[in-house]
Amino acid sequence: MERKRRKAFVEQEYCVSCGCCVKECPVSAIQIVKGIMAEIDRQICVGCGKCAKECPASIITIREVVA
Amino acid sequence: MKNRKKKHWYDYMWIVSLSYLLLGFFNILFAWLGLLCFFIPLINSAVKGNKAYCNRYCGRGQLFGLLGGTFGLSRRKDIPGWMKSKWFRYGFLIFFLTMFAQMLVNTWLVFAGAESLREAVTLLWTFKLPWHWAYHTRTLTPWVGQFAFGFYSVMLTSTVLGFVTMILYRPRSWCVYCPMGTMTQLICKAKAHE
Ligand code: SF4
Ligand code: SF4
Ligand code: SF4
Numbered sequence: 001m002e003r004k005r006r007k008a009f010v011e012q013e014y015c016v017s018c019g020c021c022v023k024e025c026p027v028s029a030i031q032i033v034k035g036i037m038a039e040i041d042r043q044i045c046v047g048c049g050k051c052a053k054e055c056p057a058s059i060i061t062i063r064e065v066v067a
Numbered sequence: 068m069k070n071r072k073k074k075h076w077y078d079y080m081w082i083v084s085l086s087y088l089l090l091g092f093f094n095i096l097f098a099w100l101g102l103l104c105f106f107i108p109l110i111n112s113a114v115k116g117n118k119a120y121c122n123r124y125c126g127r128g129q130l131f132g133l134l135g136g137t138f139g140l141s142r143r144k145d146i147p148g149w150m151k152s153k154w155f156r157y158g159f160l161i162f163f164l165t166m167f168a169q170m171l172v173n174t175w176l177v178f179a180g181a182e183s184l185r186e187a188v189t190l191l192w193t194f195k196l197p198w199h200w201a202y203h204t205r206t207l208t209p210w211v212g213q214f215a216f217g218f219y220s221v222m223l224t225s226t227v228l229g230f231v232t233m234i235l236y237r238p239r240s241w242c243v244y245c246p247m248g249t250m251t252q253l254i255c256k257a258k259a260h261e
Pocket of ligand 1 (some may be wrong): 046
């Protein structure tokens with residue numbers, strides 16, 4: 001059976017690497033790679049959406065993906 | 068569910084940022100300390116190739132996060148698309164640096180004796196606010212005071228802009244177009260290409 005899970009995605013082109021999302025994530029799924037952009041480890045992400053609410057550039061979206 | 072993350076000492080850097088603004092109200096010479104939050108992030112990015120300053124230590128970002136987030140002084144709306152475009156971010160950086168250079172020229176002119184010290188803080192590069200009460204040491208070489216007024220103007224202006232976008236959009240909207248953040252990101256990009 002296919003299971004759908006909510007996961008966060010970053011529109012990296014517009015990321016300003018401020019790190020606001022990192023601070024919010026309850027499971028530490030986000031890293032700022034080389035000071036350039038945020039990257040989400042979707043194995044860890046639980047799709048809570050806290051990062052998306054906080055991102056000042058509003059570039060994080062929560063999508064349903066097949067796990 | 069795990070509750071709030073453990074707080075670190077650097078989560079209180081907003082107190083430093085707030086104190087900075089307040090101290091400048093009483094004695095403008097404290098403005099010189101602001102050079103620290105100019106050089107530390109740049110040096111850190113150039114040496115380490117990361118944005119630890121933004122990601123952890125920046126008190127200004129925390130202050131907006133606190134006022135806009137915890138105190139709810141933010142509409143929490145999406146920032147307009149053009150504000151996060153590279154055009155605007157790099158354009159604002161260039162404008163900001165130009166104004167900064169002009170401030171240095173003013174300091175130089177006072178140093179060289181071509182102009183006399185103006186005891187005023189310039190808000191948004193336009194409005195001159197009287198600030199003479201914060202200048203006590205008139206025996207000092209005037210350029211030291213001129214730089215302090217100029218630097219404090221930069222800091223106050225960016226705080227006001229950040230405050231406005233905090234109210235209009237999200238708490239830390241300033242971080243999208245903050246010249247320091249843009250510069251450190253550019254340095255990191257350059258480092259990553261090395
Ligand atoms: S959606 Fe939640 S778990 Fe996933 S990265 Fe964002 S804050 Fe972390
Ligand atoms: S909060 Fe948004 S802009 Fe800032 S690092 Fe995270 S994804 Fe990038
Ligand atoms: S982008 Fe600017 S205000 Fe935001 S954390 Fe970085 S230096 Fe501080």
